[in-house]
Amino acid sequence: MRADALRNRERLVEVAQSAFATNGIDTSLEEIARQAGVGIGTLYRRFPTREDLIAAVLAERYLKLAEVALVLAEEREDPDSAFTEWLALLVEHMALYRGLSLAVKEAMHDHTTALGRTCKEMMDSGERLLTRGQQAGAFRADVSFLDVLALSSGIVTAVERRSEKPDASDLPPLNPYLLLDVVLRGLRVEDR
Incomplete structure (x- = not known):
């Protein structure tokens, strides 16, 4: 070039x-x-395409999320805390750009698109953290990483939609970390 x-x-x-x-x-x-x-x-x-531009914007961030997952897997003996910390970072990232969570949710099923390819390494690293936790008996075995990613996307979308409502100032704000905690409690074996 x-x-x-x-x-x-x-x-x-x-x-x-x-x-x-x-x-x-x-x-x-x-x-x-x-x-x-x-x-x-x-x-x-x-x-x-717009998706190509979004993928270029996200590439560095998703690479960092993948690297963080590797570091957490190596440094944390507790797979629950490793996955919990990583998932909180993912939700923070998805909340950076309004509408991103829905775009990621759509792209996560199609790795032939630019955004799907950009998401793949990040998703693979998150899946490894979840699998590690499942193998250790910390997380339910019947939940896939795509399920967790869809729920995370739903958290960010719910927070975005609440803030976009005309009467948003009359409503209590949604706390994404509280919602993530609810998801994690449903994922943990001990919380069932």
């Missing part, structure tokens, strides 16, 4: 990160291109 093309790509990803954090993943691609100082054609040459 030429130096100017590489700069354009990096600038588009940087602007998209900021725009997604502010306005969610449905931010106008035209606005992202404008803020990056490139034409919409340049954006589409680098990222043919």
Whole structure:
């Protein structure tokens, strides 16, 4: 890739990160291109679909989540605490960009898409942590990682939807960590 093309790509990803954090993943691609100082054609040459741009924005974060899972598996003797800490990080990440949790939920079943491929390593590492906990007898054996990921996505979506309601100020805020604790209690063998 030429130096100017590489700069354009990096600038588009940087602007998209900021725009997604502010306005969610449905931010106008035209606005992202404008803020990056490139034409919409340049954006589409680098990222043919919105999902390709989302995948580029997430790639580094998902790689870090996969690395954190490996570190937790090595450093924590207790598989429950390792998976709990990792899952809390995942929920925090999914909450960074409004609409991301639904996009990840859709992509997690299709690893042929750019977002699905970006999610795969992160998902594999999370699944290894869950399996480790299941083998140690800490977590229910009848729950898959996809089940846990869907529930995590549901937590983030519920929190987002509550805050988007016109009367949101009249409603108590949803606590994602409390909801995650409920999910984890249902996952743990000892809490059944």
